[in-house]
Structure formats: structure tokens, C-alpha cells
Amino acid sequence: MKKKSVSLCVFIDAFGWDLMKTHPFLDDVLTHKQPLDTIFGYSSTCDPTILTGLLPREHGHFSFFAYAPEQSPFRRCLFIQLMRLVPKSLSSRGRVRNIASRILRRRLGYTGYFNIYNMPFKLLPSFDYTEKKDLYQKGGINSGSDTIMDYARDNKLDFFLSDWKASETDNLNALTQSLTDPKRNVQFAYLYMASMDAILHQWGTQAKPVEEKIKWYEEQLYTLLATAHEQYEEVRVHLFSDHGMTDIESTCDLIPYIEKTGLVFGEDYAAVYDSTMARFWYLKPHAEKIIRETLKSLDCGSFLSQETMNRYGIDFPDNRYGDDFYLLNPGVLLVPSHMGERPLKGMHGYAIEHHASVASYASNVQIEPKPKRLDDLYAIMKGEIDRCLKQEQSQ
Secondary structure, three states: OOOOEEEEEEOOOOOHHHOOOOOOOOOOOOOOOEEEEEOOOOHHHHHHHHOOOHHHHHHOOOOOEOOOOOOOOOOOOHHHHHHHHOOHHHHOOOHHHHHHHHHHHHHHHHOOOOOOOOOOOOHHHEEOOOOOOOOOOOOOOOOOOOOOOHHHHHOOOOOOEOOOOOOOHHHHHHHHHHHHOOOOOOOOEEEEEEEHHHHHHHOOOOOHHHHHHHHHHHHHHHHHHHHHHHEEEEEEEEEOOOOEEEEEOOEEOOOOHHHHOOEEEOOOOEEOOOOOOEEEEEHHHHHHHHHHHHOOOOOOOEOOOHHHHHHHOOOOOOOOOOOOEEEOOOOOEEEHHHHHOOOOOOOOOOOOHHHHHHHEEOOOOOOOOOOOHHHHHHHHHHHHHHHHHHHHHHO
């Protein structure tokens, strides 16, 4: 005898609207497809918004590094002090950085996603790391807000949650096993597929590996849905991304311009150079005017206005993530940055109005009201869980 109903929420990282609308993808299943406005920032911003339905200023997540020398977990770290003695030619290598990140994560006891990327070891003691806990587990959100997973747990729903540390194949297999397990009645599933993001960073949006990956997703999901239909009378699908991807056309190096001002890091100002923006803290009053006038002479980006920061939901009350944000133009990559030293073919984190930034949403059921922005996904998933709970009560 078949189980009643299952709701499958499939999150494909970076599978934006530009890609969804130009590639055949489960067209006979996903009868509704639409663009979905993203949230400004990177996955470290978007994922908490999807999980909570809150904007960054409310859930407390944005980028991984925030200037806070007094709260820095790296301040008295012997390992960091030793790594400062290693020549940059070695310490800047990706493999060395990944090993160092694993060592630090273990020593600090962090359960969330942790990577020091290209942040200089000498600067790490000036910064706090902002994703210390696993977002998908209880208490993982910085503000203490509950997530959709917490809602499912609190209501004692039998649900499936992907392991974000596992491979896509492992998660697909785990979901299949959960759906076919005769001892379980999984009614809600959250499947996280992460590989598309890395492929788009490496190849850009127009390369053959991207097309091949989309076809692979389609094949895998057809198989998964066939299994689900064998087990359930009704299979409801909600497929979405967190953002799109912009092809890189040029690079820009802001660091020399700031260093030539004569301002002293840690005394006059502090900065984090993300992949598509520079974030500044003004420690002395004169630093703001000097930095703003220096960067205004460039044509690769512009400072975000207070109105834009408010609209984007990044006007944090304590300016935790910066007093000022200088955002690069779409298609311009900051190289080198604290995220990396080498150019990439694709990047996200630009103005959310740009067409390549837009996320996607698709479903085989009609939802009203339709989602407009990433934070609307929470209500959709909550609606699916509430529907499952009603079914349980009626049985």
C-alpha cells in the first residue's frame, strides 16, 4: 500500500533563472517556472534566509569575516602565529589553505561551514568568523531564530535533511533509502545539491560542463521522482536556487589603491575584500573621506547607498559587517581578494537587480501567493509541513 504524500524541496546551488529558462529541465514535471529575486551577498547570506524567511539584518549572517579583534577566535591561536612564519609562496596555496582550515575548524570546535580562504594569517586575529554553528541544526542561526528544520523537529515530523558535507550522490542515495524504508513515512524532504556552484565558478555559464551537469541533475531527479511515485500517492516538488551566476569579463585590484593612501590597517580603518565587494570599517573619522574619494575615481564599482543597504536588508544595527560597502560592477572580479588570488570564470554576489543574479523557482503544484524573493521560500516549505501535519491528524 502506497504512502499518502511527500513534499520534495530540491535546492540546486547557483541554478539561476538565466540557466533554467534557457535549458530544458524536467519540463514535463515542473509545470510552473519563474524567476526569484535573490538576497544580496553570497551563500553565507542566502542559505540562512531560505531556512528562516528572514533578511540578513534579522538572522545575523552575511559574509564569513567581521572586524572584531576583541572577539577574534584567532587572536591567541598558536597555529596562526606559526603559519605567519611560513613564506607566502607556500601559505597562499589552495591546498595549504584547505588543510589549515580543517585544522582550525577542529581546534575551534566549529560545526558550521568553515574556510579561511585567502585571508592573510597576519590579519586573521583582527576578525571574527561568523558561521560557527551548523545552520541546519538547532541553534545554528546567529540571531537565535528558528529554521524550517526546527519547525519540522518541533512538530515531530518524519523528514529528510541532506548532509551538506556529503556528496550529491550520497545525498541522493540517502533520500532514496529514506523514501523506500518501510519503517518510515517521510513526508517532507530537503535535498541540497551543491556542485553546480563550483562548476559555474570554474567554467562560467556557457561551457559544456554546465550543460552536462544540468542534464545529470535532470536524470537523477527523474530517477528519484520515479522512486517517489512508486512509494507515494502524491509527490509534490519545489525546486529552487539561492542565486544565479555572472560570467566574469574583467578583474580589479582595489588593495593597492587603499594601501597608497597611507592609512594604517587596524588604526585608521579595517577592510575585508570579498570576491565582488570591499567592506570598510572606519576607525578614525578622516578614513571615510579618504577611502571614498580614492575609490570614487575608479570605474569598476560604486558605494552602496544607505537606501540600497536598507532595501537589501544588510543595514545591520551594529554595522557588524562594515560601515561602508563598495560593490563591483557585474562581471568584474576582485583579484586578488581575501577570497582568492586567481581569476574565476563565474561569480555571484553582485547587485540583486542584475539579470544574472536572479535565482529560480519551479514546482509541479500551484502555490498562491507565488514567491517573489528568496525569503518567501520559508512560507512555502512551512505550508508543505503544515499540510503534512494536517494529513497526519486526519488519519
